[in-house]
Amino acid sequence: xxxxxxxxxxxxxxxxxxxxxxxxxxxxxxxxxxxxxxxxxxxxxxxxxxxxxxxxxxxxxxxxxxxxxxxxxxxxxxxxxxxxxxxxxxxxxxxxxxxxxxxxxxxxxxxxxxxxxxxxxxxxxxxxxxxxxxxxxxxxxxxxxxxxxxxxxxxxxxxxxxxxxxxxxxxxxxxxxxxxxxxxxxxxxxxxxxxxxxxxxxxxx
Amino acid sequence: xxxxxxxxxxxxxxxxxxxxxxxxxxxxxxxxxxxxxxxxxxxxxxxxxxxxxxxxxxxxxxxxxxxxxxxxxxxxxxxxxxxxxxxxxxxxxxxxxxxxxxxxxxxxxxxxxxxxxxxxxxxxxxxxxxxxxxxxxxxxxxxxxxxxxxxxxxxxxxxxxxxxxxxxxxxxxxxxxxxxxxxxxxxxxxxxxxxxxxxxxxxxxxxxxxxxxxxxxxxxxxxxxxxxxxxxxxxxxxxxxxxxxxxxxxxxxxxxxxxxxxxxxxxxxxxxxxxxxxxxxxxxxxxxxxxxxxxxxxxxxxxxxxxxxxxxxxxxxxxxxxxxxxxxxx
Numbered sequence: 001x002x003x004x005x006x007x008x009x010x011x012x013x014x015x016x017x018x019x020x021x022x023x024x025x026x027x028x029x030x031x032x033x034x035x036x037x038x039x040x041x042x043x044x045x046x047x048x049x050x051x052x053x054x055x056x057x058x059x060x061x062x063x064x065x066x067x068x069x070x071x072x073x074x075x076x077x078x079x080x081x082x083x084x085x086x087x088x089x090x091x092x093x094x095x096x097x098x099x100x101x102x103x104x105x106x107x108x109x110x111x112x113x114x115x116x117x118x119x120x121x122x123x124x125x126x127x128x129x130x131x132x133x134x135x136x137x138x139x140x141x142x143x144x145x146x147x148x149x150x151x152x153x154x155x156x157x158x159x160x161x162x163x164x165x166x167x168x169x170x171x172x173x174x175x176x177x178x179x180x181x182x183x184x185x186x187x188x189x190x191x192x193x194x195x196x197x198x199x200x201x202x203x204x205x
Numbered sequence: 206x207x208x209x210x211x212x213x214x215x216x217x218x219x220x221x222x223x224x225x226x227x228x229x230x231x232x233x234x235x236x237x238x239x240x241x242x243x244x245x246x247x248x249x250x251x252x253x254x255x256x257x258x259x260x261x262x263x264x265x266x267x268x269x270x271x272x273x274x275x276x277x278x279x280x281x282x283x284x285x286x287x288x289x290x291x292x293x294x295x296x297x298x299x300x301x302x303x304x305x306x307x308x309x310x311x312x313x314x315x316x317x318x319x320x321x322x323x324x325x326x327x328x329x330x331x332x333x334x335x336x337x338x339x340x341x342x343x344x345x346x347x348x349x350x351x352x353x354x355x356x357x358x359x360x361x362x363x364x365x366x367x368x369x370x371x372x373x374x375x376x377x378x379x380x381x382x383x384x385x386x387x388x389x390x391x392x393x394x395x396x397x398x399x400x401x402x403x404x405x406x407x408x409x410x411x412x413x414x415x416x417x418x419x420x421x422x423x424x425x426x427x428x429x430x431x432x433x434x435x436x437x438x439x440x441x442x443x444x445x446x447x448x449x450x451x452x453x454x455x456x457x458x459x460x461x462x463x464x465x466x467x468x469x470x471x472x473x474x475x476x477x478x479x480x481x482x483x484x485x486x487x488x489x490x491x492x493x494x495x496x497x498x499x500x501x502x503x504x505x506x507x508x509x510x511x512x513x514x515x516x517x518x519x520x521x522x523x524x525x526x527x528x529x530x531x532x533x534x535x
Binding site for chain 1: 211212213215216219223237240241244245247248249250251252253254256257260261263264265267268269282283285286287288289290291315316317333336436440441442460462463487532
């Protein structure tokens with residue numbers, strides 16, 4: 001567990017984190033998980049746990065609303081499960097394979113909407129190549145890590161974050177539901193953000 | 206002015222962020238604020254836990270039972286219908302078909318849905334305008350026309366203003382830069398009696414995930430009483446309230462879920478126009494009961510609708526009607 005802040009940390013990260021070339025010990029583990037799931041699809045759950053935040057973060061950053069993000073995410077994992085036996089380990093990580101499915105699913109979804117409801121203002125990017133730049137991959141990895149860190153917050157902070165940002169509830173309503181004062185909820189919100197920020201900074205995942 | 210606690214400053218930034226508004230510039234900003242804002246921004250995309258769990262069990266069921274590709278019916282859904290935000294104006298209009306044509310010509314509206322009535326009028330239609338939505342139906346004897354006032358945020362207020370006039374609207378005043386909001390701001394009235402404030406916001410960006418293109422604007426008598434009502438009835442949150450020395454609301458932005466509406470004290474030719482508003486909420490039954498406790502009157506108790514929503518209706522003390530809905534899936 002490292003708590004030091006190294007300014008050069010970003011530059012030291014391999015481009016795209018675990019999304020590029022296979023080789024590390026972590027990826028050897030992942031490879032074992034993939035092969036296990038290829039033999040026994042019931043073991044797909046472990047891969048889902050490992051990659052859910054990454055896939056969701058990617059899709060949420062590219063679609064307009066939460067309902068669409070959920071539809072497309074669901075679609076991607078169903079497709080991945082259906083095509084799992086076709087995945088071959090040729091230097092491309094499983095995460096990169098999932099994100100390629102996700103990128104295609106996002107474009108398909110946008111095309112479906114554009115076909116159904118053609119608009120003079122449809123941006124050209126709907127049909128553009130979804131290729132991921134290293135900076136985008138880093139952003140996705142960071143978002144996914146933040147989402148996982150929320151799950152590790154102290155319970156009261158975690159509840160406030162979910163009710164505020166996911167359920168979009170007002171401070172007053174959250175206070176009523178949790179039986180605390182509005183000031184206490186604002187404090188919990190602040191503590192949660194500070195803790196998440198500190199953990200993101202320290203690289204402690 | 207004494208420095209406000211960091212928790213207050215952060216909360217104001219979060220409030221604004223939930224609806225993609227720019228927070229009020231801090232008079233004496235804490236340096237700690239700036240580093241927390243990017244974290245809060247990403248949290249807007251935080252996945253729902255219930256979705257994460259439902260999808261996992263969905264996938265597991267499929268692997269264990271070798272089910273077909275169709276997702277299971279128990280899959281939990283987000284409470285908003287795709288394409289909708291938390292607040293959508295519902296306009297009853299004489300000449301629905303012509304109104305849809307106007308929305309297309311003036312505002313690049315995109316018709317998303319049209320349900321015709323047997324006599325050829327529009328029973329229900331949905332037209333996307335920018336990143337917002339307008340719902341409409343033809344007025345009849347039972348349900349007379351209810352024109353509304355809407356705030357329409359665009360990239361170029363002058364161009365949109367001109368197009369609206371070409372599409373048949375009349376000018377109330379052309380876009381100017383001297384509006385108190387600082388936005389470039391003009392106003393028109395369409396042939397159907399609706400009023401549109403057309404504005405180019407300064408300091409934040411309209412866009413697919415940005416500021417809502419369509420915001421209902423309610424001119425109210427005793428507008429200050431609307432704020433506590435909306436807070437207690439619909440769990441709304443006031444984002445910015447500007448009052449005159451006499452206590453009149455000059456302008457207030459009110460958030461419900463991920464969208465906003467604006468209110469002010471009725472004045473001059475801008476008098477109350479009671480209207481219909483459609484809000485998506487996580488739990489229709491709970492919010493319906495909450496609204497009645499806050500002083501709303503019932504129009505319709507919650508029921509499951511054939512189009513896949515659970516919905517109810519209430520009227521507020523100012524005469525506006527609210528459709529409260531939760532998306533249940535198709």
